[in-house]
Amino acid sequence: MNGELVVERPEGLYCPAGDFFIDPWRPVARAVVTHAHADHARRGHGAYLAQADGAAVLRARLGPIALQTLAYGEPVELGGVRLSLHPAGHVLGSAQVRIEHRGEVWVVSGDYFVAGDAEAAGAGGDPNPTCPAFEPLRCHCFVTESTFGLPLYRWRAPRELLAEVEAWWRANADAGRASLLLAYSFGKAQRLLAGVDASTGPIVVHGAVAAMNEACRAAGARLPATVALDAVAGRAALARALVVAPPAVLGSAWTRRLGPHASGLASGWMQLRGARRRRGVDRGFALSDHADWPGLLRAIDATGAGRVIVTHGQEEVLVRWLRERGLDAGRFRTAWGDDEADESAPERAALAAPADDAAVGAERPGASDAPPARAPPDLSTAR
Ligand SMILES: [Zn+2]
Ligand SMILES: [Zn+2]
Secondary structure (H helix, E strand, C coil), X not given: CCCCCCEEECCEEEECCCCEEECCCCCCCEEECCCCCCCCCCCCCCEEEEEHHHHHHHHHHHCCCCEEEECCCCCEEECCEEEEXXXXXXXXXXXXXXXXXXCEEEEECCCCCCXXXXXXXXXXXXXXXXXXXXXXCCCCXXXXXXXXXXXXXXXXXXXXXXXXXXXXXXXXXXXXXXXXXXCCCCCHHHHHHHHCCCCCCCEEECHHHHHHHHHHHHCCCCCCCCECHHHCCXXXXXXXXXXEECHHHCCCHHHHCCCCEEEEEECHHHHEHHHHHHHCCCEEECCCCCCCHHHHHHHHHHHCCCEEEEEEECXXXXXXXXXXXXXXXXXXXXXXCCCCCCCCHHHHHHCCCCHHHHHHHCCCCCCCCCCCCCCCCCCCECC
């Protein structure tokens, strides 16, 4: 054995043998970045290594950086370590980091989405059309996220949830009100856009979403035509529109320009009735870019790992569950956040895009109210 391939450091998770950090939260010389969500991809590192598909998004968010990219599965030698990046199924360019050193293999998942029971049963359709599906990798130690690491989180098939979004949009359009659909500007927004039937009316996107769409299209993502709010001519057209914007716009001056509208939020937390009420939206769609409980267990099982280290989320429950099944399970404390709860603070700063969208930079009172991940789970689930 050659000791620990990844350890906790104040700057982030560190690989001593290869002398690099993975998604560090403090500035370091060399950062391997799993994906472009703001809590994982931060400013200030000397050099970045990431998967090629996410390069345009990373540059759009971080500005000019020293970035080396790899194709999925392409190996690189770092120090004495062989490193490669593999699909995580989470967002465009998201990757698991596979580290091999003297015959020992560790995989650090970053955030990942893997088919839950609904897709595994064949009901789901394409789980996430914006990126390749999660690739199970055999390893000795698997470092897993656990955002939704409680048995009550079980996603319905994405196709069913998208059909609900479409029906909600049609009903609003027929009733003469716009449909404001709140979704994280990178990842969730594109997944919704790629998945909905766009025939009901125009699709309007907030400037923050437009910027991410542009970067995703540059990387080959196929998205329907969208327009800016200013480009919609007249109340009647706006009333038939699907308006996709980050959650932080709720209650801002920007949303008042929509006129009469219904609001919906797309997030895994929307499986909990209480979470929807706290966020003050009319509808919740429990569409997540993270594995649900059956998905986490299926992913962990597929690695064949005897050792599992759990990060950011509901670590305690998952660690206990794994130990009861005879695995060597522990946890890493990280500063990674929760991209299903809201755009995080650095994310909101990055939202200062076109002038007419500036209102989104101001935090709505209550917008930061206890992300359900950190609060005791509300067991009054809708299902
Ligand atoms: Zn993420
Ligand atoms: Zn994360």
